[in-house]
Amino acid sequence: MSSIKIECVVNENCKIGESPVWEEKESSLIYVDISGKKICRWNSFTKQVQSVSVDAPVSSVALRKSGDYVVTLGTRFAALKWKDQSVTTIVHVDKDKPNNRFNDGKVDPAGRFFAGTMAEEIRPAVLERHQGALYTLFPDHSVVKHFDQVDISNGLDWSLDHKTFFYIDSLSYSVDAFDYDLQTGKISNRRSIYKLEKEESIPDGMCIDTEGKLWVACYDGGRVIRLDPETGKRIQTVKLPVDKTTSCCFGGKDYSEMYVTSACQGMDDESFSRQPQAGGIFKITGLGVKGIPPHSFAG
Numbered sequence: 459m460s461s462i463k464i465e466c467v468v469n470e471n472c473k474i475g476e477s478p479v480w481e482e483k484e485s486s487l488i489y490v491d492i493s494g495k496k497i498c499r500w501n502s503f504t505k506q507v508q509s510v511s512v513d514a515p516v517s518s519v520a521l522r523k524s525g526d527y528v529v530t531l532g533t534r535f536a537a538l539k540w541k542d543q544s545v546t547t548i549v550h551v552d553k554d555k556p557n558n559r560f561n562d563g564k565v566d567p568a569g570r571f572f573a574g575t576m577a578e579e580i581r582p583a584v585l586e587r588h589q590g591a592l593y594t595l596f597p598d599h600s601v602v603k604h605f606d607q608v609d610i611s612n613g614l615d616w617s618l619d620h621k622t623f624f625y626i627d628s629l630s631y632s633v634d635a636f637d638y639d640l641q642t643g644k645i646s647n648r649r650s651i652y653k654l655e656k657e658e659s660i661p662d663g664m665c666i667d668t669e670g671k672l673w674v675a676c677y678d679g680g681r682v683i684r685l686d687p688e689t690g691k692r693i694q695t696v697k698l699p700v701d702k703t704t705s706c707c708f709g710g711k712d713y714s715e716m717y718v719t720s721a722c723q724g725m726d727d728e729s730f731s732r733q734p735q736a737g738g739i740f741k742i743t744g745l746g747v748k749g750i751p752p753h754s755f756a757g
């Protein structure tokens with residue numbers, strides 16, 4: 459058995475930390491603070507955080523093949539130039555829904571950027587239902603809507619053979635799978651592969667490891683859980699020192715470390731004094747399992 463160690467590497471209290479992505483060429487973790495309206499980059503050597511502030515909630519960030527990043531900002535897909543600290547809109551979605559914003563997003567193995575929307579929350583997990591949708595931004599900058607009626611569009615990733623797409627609509631308390639057509643980017647045949655138990659609370663961000671198992675961050679559950687999508691069973695639970703764990707990714711040397719983002723928005727003074735690291739970024743080592751490098755947007 460490996461011995462698991464958990465360390466808070468960025469003790470900065472993001473309002474809603476999300477979308478961790480390892481950027482190998484910078485030896486850095488990039489992530490967003492959604493309601494803090496900033497994109498952050500933590501350098502694993504210097505331990506310094508740089509950030510770019512934006513004018514709207516920024517819910518996900520991904521690498522781009524041409525360098526720099528793409529983000530979901532408000533209800534826009536946008537390009538971010540880090541050096542210039544500039545953001546330019548690529549395309550606008552949900553134009554008829556002024557109360558919506560994007561939430562989690564990730565690039566597929568063919569370089570397409572998937573991200574979904576939700577109604578802005580009144581407080582955590584309280585919002586107008588069924589307002590969201592799941593979208594893909596293609597490398598030619600066209601956009602496809604896969605489906606709507608989503609509550610909180612969240613974690614997403616693809617199986618190692620690229621034949622399955624995994625997806626979480628948080629308020630369904632379920633981790634779902636779809637058949638995936640890598641050629642076209644189309645999804646079909648939705649089914650649930652895991653229903654969260656009560657103490658696991660709300661499923662949020664998700665990533666896959668090199669054994670094809672899924673890791674799901676449990677919002678208000680203070681943990682990440684490892685699931686076997688074949689059997690539908692939970693095979694591991696790793697608890698963290700904060701309750702509002704929002705997302706996870708692998709990074710570091712050979713993608714052998716796990717990074718977990720968290721949130722503090724909506725906490726009262728009492729719970730905040732009990733969990734002063736809420737909103738921090740955590741590094742888990744000793745899991746004995748590795749992740750895969752993130753894909754870059756091809757457009």
Ligand SMILES: O=C(O)[C@H](O)[C@@H](O)[C@H](O)[C@H](O)CO
Pocket residue numbers: 474476492561562579581582583610611612628660662663677704
């Ligand atoms: O991090 C996210 O994905 C959402 O933007 C958050 O607001 C929480 O997940 C949500 O509150 C939990 O349901």
Ligand SMILES: [Zn+2]
Pocket residue numbers: 476561562612613662663704705
């Ligand atoms: Zn999320």
